[in-house]
Amino acid sequence: MGDEQQHEALTAATQQVVLPWRRSLEMCWLSLKNRRGRILLVFLGIAVVTAFLVDMLAYHRILADLRRTDDVHTRAVLERAGVLSNNPEASTRNRDQMAWLLGLSALLCLVGVTNTMFMSVNERFREIGTLKCLGALDSFIVRLFMIESLFIGMVGSSIGAVLGFLLALLQLGMALEFGVLQGGALLRALVLAVPSAVAAGTFLTVVAAIYPARVGARMKPVDAMRVEV
Amino acid sequence: MLKRETVHTEDLHKVYYMGAEEVRALNGVTVTIYAGEYVSIMGPSGSGKSTFFNMIGGLDKPTSGEVYIDEVDISQLGIYELAWLRCRKIGYIFQTFNLIPVMTASENVSLPMIFAGLGADEARDKAADLLARVGLGDRLMHQPNELSGGQQQRVAIARAMANDPAIILADEPTGNLDLRTGREIIEILTELKEQRGVTIITATHDHKMLAASDRVIWVADGQIARIQARDELDIKVGTIGGEEET
Numbered sequence: 001m002g003d004e005q006q007h008e009a010l011t012a013a014t015q016q017v018v019l020p021w022r023r024s025l026e027m028c029w030l031s032l033k034n035r036r037g038r039i040l041l042v043f044l045g046i047a048v049v050t051a052f053l054v055d056m057l058a059y060h061r062i063l064a065d066l067r068r069t070d071d072v073h074t075r076a077v078l079e080r081a082g083v084l085s086n087n088p089e090a091s092t093r094n095r096d097q098m099a100w101l102l103g104l105s106a107l108l109c110l111v112g113v114t115n116t117m118f119m120s121v122n123e124r125f126r127e128i129g130t131l132k133c134l135g136a137l138d139s140f141i142v143r144l145f146m147i148e149s150l151f152i153g154m155v156g157s158s159i160g161a162v163l164g165f166l167l168a169l170l171q172l173g174m175a176l177e178f179g180v181l182q183g184g185a186l187l188r189a190l191v192l193a194v195p196s197a198v199a200a201g202t203f204l205t206v207v208a209a210i211y212p213a214r215v216g217a218r219m220k221p222v223d224a225m226r227v228e229v
Numbered sequence: 230m231l232k233r234e235t236v237h238t239e240d241l242h243k244v245y246y247m248g249a250e251e252v253r254a255l256n257g258v259t260v261t262i263y264a265g266e267y268v269s270i271m272g273p274s275g276s277g278k279s280t281f282f283n284m285i286g287g288l289d290k291p292t293s294g295e296v297y298i299d300e301v302d303i304s305q306l307g308i309y310e311l312a313w314l315r316c317r318k319i320g321y322i323f324q325t326f327n328l329i330p331v332m333t334a335s336e337n338v339s340l341p342m343i344f345a346g347l348g349a350d351e352a353r354d355k356a357a358d359l360l361a362r363v364g365l366g367d368r369l370m371h372q373p374n375e376l377s378g379g380q381q382q383r384v385a386i387a388r389a390m391a392n393d394p395a396i397i398l399a400d401e402p403t404g405n406l407d408l409r410t411g412r413e414i415i416e417i418l419t420e421l422k423e424q425r426g427v428t429i430i431t432a433t434h435d436h437k438m439l440a441a442s443d444r445v446i447w448v449a450d451g452q453i454a455r456i457q458a459r460d461e462l463d464i465k466v467g468t469i470g471g472e473e474e475t
Contacts, residue, residue: 017312018346030331130327133288134388135316135344137308221315222288224327225279225400 019140028147035120039152042116042205046156047163049102049109050201054164055171056098057193062172065185074180081176106204113208117149121216128216129224138217145216149209150202157201161194168193234297235395235428236262236285241294243280243451254280255291256451264395265426267419269438272448279400281448282432286319286398287311299395316344320389320427324401326381328373334360334384335369341391359387363417379410386417390427397421399431403438415441 032039063083066074078084121128128141168189173181243255254277262268262285272278283289284296287303295302298318306314315321320341328337338356343349360369363383373381382402389397399418403411419441421427431438439445445462447454 016346017309017316017344019344023343023349027332034331126325126327127329130321130323130329131340132312133286133315133321134341135312137312220288222283224321224323225283225288 017135017137019136019143024140024143024147028144028151031144032148032151038116038120042113042152043156043159045109045112046153046201046205047160049105049204050157050160050197051164051167052105053102053200054161054193054197055168056102057197058165058168058189059171061189061192062168062181062185065188066176066180071180077177077180083175110204110208113149113205114212117145117209117212118215121145121212121219124216125219125223125226128219129221129226132219132221133224141217141219142213145209145213146206149205149213153202153205154198156205157198160201161197164197165190165194233264234261235264235266235299236260236430237297238281238285239295239297241281241284241291241296243277243284243289244292253451255284255294258294258448258451258453260446260453260456262428262430264428265422267422267429267441267443268431269442269445270430270432270448271434271439271445272454276448277451278432278448280451282398282400282430285396285430286321287314316341317392318395320391320394320397322382322385322389322397322399322402324404326373326378326385326405328381328384328388330373333370333372334365334376334387337373337384338387338391341388345392355391356387359390360384363387377410378406379413382406382410382414383417386414386421390421390425393425394427396428396430399429399433401433401435402431403433403435408437411435411437 066078067084069075075084131141169181169186238258238260241255241258242253245252245254256277258277258281270278270282280289284291284304285298287296287298287306290304294304296304298314301314303311303314328334329340332340335353335356338359339349339352342352342355347355357366357369360366363386365380365383365387368376368380368384373384376384386397389399397418402418403414406414415438418429418431422429431442439462442462443459445457447456
């Protein structure tokens, strides 16, 4: 048998190393289940940022809606709280400050998640090396870490979004009066703020995981043989 | 019996750079290993034993020279081909067992088969079969932390056999095991060799391994110091066994 022929057989087989999606999801689930403590930290980070974002969006949205109302009682409540008329200058300044705060907390969160993911990658050098010895491609490793971060991002930011929305209601209710917070305005704010914040939180987590995932994928199979940690 | 070459290395050199210093880990190694052999690679640490071993396994690339596995020069292979090779042709066994901690014995053994494209049911059945063969038929659903060291290593052997490889590479397979368990592992490897014709290549410090080997390759200073067949070895161990312990 010639070298050439063997080579062809190998080349034809190149696409035959596979990891089905269902199996990837199972592997991620198992690994998440076994690293609850570590992941709780990431959850917390993501949840806090998302809560902050939702709180801000929902608060302003509901207030803006209330200002447009014709209801006499609501207008009286707003008047008493001193937020009936919209002072454009103060409002812009306020929004700028909020944007800064939000950006900063997002950055901190990004760094936190990246760091945690790095620890998780380094902890698993042997596992990654072994997977590669068993035939895993770099892309399998990237995929596993990406699915993991997608899951963490979605769950963490969903929890955060719900908490943030409740927080916004609480703040408004205390500043004004719980009675004026009515269906239509709440629903509109909910629809506007929650999905976009969940999307933003998830996006942030996945972005934070890209670099650690790539570092993990580039680990060499021979790392599996390392005896010392 | 006709001997078929399964691994052949041609004038392997490997040079590392540690800062400005040049380290010659391998210095012209030419070796042929035949199908169905049990070969031990012996040598002190720093001898280039591990480097040589890793190259045979496609885990490291030579600076110059060639490594042929079943007549294919693996130092020329791309990433997909190498992954395929690791998946189908070579089974790895590690000193530290290296089972995936979150998976059961059965899932660990199935994994290489999943990579090779086998269906989930098929993979599970074959994993059960392989685990029964290494004496763990009643431990399919146990996680690695519920198994003893010897049992974990047996799961690892079953995993290495998952895709019916031509070669099993075992890096100090008995290094983390006590005497008796180590001997059991060697017995299983010998059985695999005899029943399935798998080529077994181990890197080891363990003198128990010698008796099971068809040949022993001694590596020193990046070169082959000598190659001994089993019959030569028996005489040596009988006569100057004490001196060998240094």
